[in-house]
Amino acid sequence: MNLLSLFRRQRDKTPAAAAKERLTILLSHERVDVTRPDYLPMLQQDILAAIRKYIDVDENKVDVKLERAEGMAMLEVDIELPGGNSPVRIRGGRGIEAPA
Amino acid sequence: MAKTIVITSGKGGVGKTTSTAALGAGLAMAGKKTVVIDFDVGLRNLDMIMGCERRVVFDFINVIHGEAKLKQALIKDKRLENLAVLPTSQTRDKDALTRDGVEKVMEELRDEFDYILCDSPAGIERGAHMAMYFADEAVVVTNPEVSSVRDSDRVLGLLSSKTKRAEKGEGPVPGKLLLTRYDPARVTKGDMLNVDDVLEILAIPLLGIIPESPSVLKASNLGMPVAMDEESTAGKAYRDAVQRLMGQQIEHRILAPERPSFFQRIFGRTA
Numbered sequence: 001m002n003l004l005s006l007f008r009r010q011r012d013k014t015p016a017a018a019a020k021e022r023l024t025i026l027l028s029h030e031r032v033d034v035t036r037p038d039y040l041p042m043l044q045q046d047i048l049a050a051i052r053k054y055i056d057v058d059e060n061k062v063d064v065k066l067e068r069a070e071g072m073a074m075l076e077v078d079i080e081l082p083g084g085n086s087p088v089r090i091r092g093g094r095g096i097e098a099p100a
Numbered sequence: 101m102a103k104t105i106v107i108t109s110g111k112g113g114v115g116k117t118t119s120t121a122a123l124g125a126g127l128a129m130a131g132k133k134t135v136v137i138d139f140d141v142g143l144r145n146l147d148m149i150m151g152c153e154r155r156v157v158f159d160f161i162n163v164i165h166g167e168a169k170l171k172q173a174l175i176k177d178k179r180l181e182n183l184a185v186l187p188t189s190q191t192r193d194k195d196a197l198t199r200d201g202v203e204k205v206m207e208e209l210r211d212e213f214d215y216i217l218c219d220s221p222a223g224i225e226r227g228a229h230m231a232m233y234f235a236d237e238a239v240v241v242t243n244p245e246v247s248s249v250r251d252s253d254r255v256l257g258l259l260s261s262k263t264k265r266a267e268k269g270e271g272p273v274p275g276k277l278l279l280t281r282y283d284p285a286r287v288t289k290g291d292m293l294n295v296d297d298v299l300e301i302l303a304i305p306l307l308g309i310i311p312e313s314p315s316v317l318k319a320s321n322l323g324m325p326v327a328m329d330e331e332s333t334a335g336k337a338y339r340d341a342v343q344r345l346m347g348q349q350i351e352h353r354i355l356a357p358e359r360p361s362f363f364q365r366i367f368g369r370t371a
Contacts, residue, residue, distance in 0.1 A: 015317070038162075060171070067155060068154040
């Protein structure tokens with residue numbers, strides 16, 4: 001305890017508070033994910049297969065990103081189309097179940 | 101052509117992951133293209149220490165099994181452009197690490213990076229074996245404590261017999277000692293093994309001495325490799341070790357633990 005800690009603003013999060021927040025978010029996702037099949041590779045294949053029905057896309061030009069946040073996760077899929085068109089971006093979010 | 105370095109110890113909890121993150125960040129800060137790989141399948145933690153745990157989509161095991169491309173699994177560090185993380189799977193087990201699969205990934209990484217750091221799991225089972233198998237060099241992380249030194253000695257034996265280099269008759273994977281959680285005050289009192297004792301027992305060159313420091317826990321909490329902490333004595337010691345890893349001759353120094361200054365104590369800007 002010291003003088004300034006009494007006045008320290010909220011955004012000056014302590015390392016311990018940062019650790020707690022990071023763990024809470026990560027574990028809320030992991031507790032759900034661990035019991036679930038590893039679906040992301042399959043999801044990627046399915047998305048790619050669906051797009052390939054219409055357009056010939058290169059497997060290497062697909063970029064999947066995931067950003068986990070509190071109470072939700074954002075899945076971002078970038079697919080570069082052939083012929084110099086700008087990349088098509090498919091975005092979707094999913095809610096997470098509350099850990100039991 | 102990349103240099104492949106395994107960070108290993110035998111014993112758990114001595115600082116392998118912390119050291120992998122710190123050395124990786126230090127190498128990237130020195131301009132070297134560096135990738136850090138987590139071999140602890142099922143107990144992934146390097147992503148947390150590197151602060152990228154929320155961005156893991158595909159992992160090392162997905163790449164080995166052809167479910168994702170290497171490029172998709174590599175996570176580029178947001179702070180250091182030369183640094184990338186290859187996280188491991190949290191849901192599978194060590195059997196998912198096939199020798200051919202690991203080799204293929206390592207070959208592909210070799211073309212793109214200057215340094216490949218393999219963060220070994222504790223123990224001497226499959227994960228640890230695969231982490232060391234393709235290494236050119238080893239960093240043996242040791243605490244100045246009897247069981248850690250004993251386990252390090254065991255690991256040095258494995259480096260000289262159970263690696264690709266050894267099996268091809270090219271000699272052992274050369275190991276360098278990284279002595280972590282070193283407390284100079286306790287060494288002076290005679291309570292803790294000193295660095296010379298450990299070096300004499302293990303008979304390997306010294307890469308660095310990392311002092312016990314509160315900034316290591318702080319760095320883990322924040323997901324920031326401790327080598328990026330300018331003020332920290334542990335950070336300085338890791339940056340020195342990085343220079344030595346790159347072949348520089350830097351004199352070893354035992355850094356005193358950081359103590360908050362008078363003003364820091366009053367105004368609360370402590371490490």
